[in-house]
Amino acid sequence: MTERMRESLSALLDDEANELEIQRVLAAVDGDTELRSAWTRYSLARDALDSQPLALAQVDISARVRAALAAETPEPARASGSGLRQRLLRPLASFAVAASVAATVVIGGQQLAPAGGDAGTDAVARLPAGPSAVSILNVAGATAVPASYGTQPLPVLAPADRTAYRELARSRMNRYMQLHAEHAALNTPQGLIPFARVPQIHE
């Protein structure tokens, strides 16, 4: 994964991505296993932050979905009232959209043998709400790739409570800030001022 790609991916997940970056990631995700696994990991972590239930397997972008996303002239949006192209041209307004794209391409991983049945529908139903992936897919005229969970159980990661992790981050700041300041005081032009950021200075 190149540095540029890493930046684009990071931007995508931070709602900072522009259309070029989204396209760059989408174009590369297919052939880049490292990028795929990074995307999955970031999405999972980010998902926990957003407290949105989401079932993720290995990322495997379906060529069909990708083609649909890249389509020059998608069918006019009937259901949602805004076209795919408009959605993608606009900088991602919320992570929900990025996550939807991520989640959409996740379905149908390599170890999840394509099969008929309702498994795919179930997975789609579990996608985050919001300006949803389902409508993007439907608007683009693509269908979600049916996924079977096969022999391996699909890891369903119940997101940790958002507040719990924030409290952990707060307690770790209290615990570690002084140790961090010891280094900041010697490696920035700020002299001892980093110690003023320590919640409670200990001797």
Add this chain to the structure above:
Amino acid sequence: MSRATLRRTLASLALLLCGGAFAGPCPEVDSAAVLWLDKMARSMREISYHGVVTLQREDEMQVMQVSHLTDGDASIERLTQLTGQGAEVDRQAHSRACVHPGHQLLRMSEELRAGRCGITERYRLSMGGRERVAGRSAVQILVKPLDMYRFGYVMSLDHETGLLLKSATVGHGNSVLEKYQFASLSYDPRLPETMESATVHHAMHPHPALVHTGPTVKRPWQVQWLPGGFAATDAPPANGARRTYTDGLAVFSVFLETLERGIQPGEGYVSEGGTLSYTRGMSVGGQSVLVTVIGEVPVNTARMVADSIAWMH
């Protein structure tokens, strides 16, 4: 440094800059801004001063007294909080010859001579306007990050000495996350009287060449990805629970905890001014860990660093 020495240093640096040192692999730079940065990097260690500094973070303001006294070979530093906890932090007998990695990165004259571009690869430096800070005439240097892994800064340096008088940390959308500045400043080389402090902390002296002590974890581990330009501030053992990195302006530390039980994967963060605490629970090679990144960096930097942690084989 005497004024004559400073002039010689600046003259030789100017020669380097004008002599095409930057025609090589280094990005195009504003040589005036680079000269000022170099001057700042020296003045903070080589000048005696004391004064009152304010630190603003969101709607909170702290006031503290700072002093730095040097006899040319070694320095004494002290910070006394005048608000809040009222603690004192001091550093005794810091040798002038002891240059830490972050400060080295700012010494552009030496970096260029060594064929390195230093922080000019990571930030675009340019000259800003003039202003008065603590009654001193100051020049502004605008420091803009060239990627999304660090914040920007607006630094105001004493026009005469190069001392950093004011610094604003700038985040996304030009929002000022933190600002500190001298409210009063004196170059009198005598330390002001010590005030009574219930808490006096003697600052530690972590350095790459010194033996490391600190908490450890069960297995050696490593951070496999760092944003460009960041270097370790010291040399902890492979099973040390902390790693710290600097690019000369920003510093972040990574803390690892191994957990006995599993944890629901996830992340959370809090920030105060420009300081972030990002905590991530995950499994690394089957072992549940809690990773915390603390520092003056954006959350995406912390997330990507935490994501790259791996056990060493």
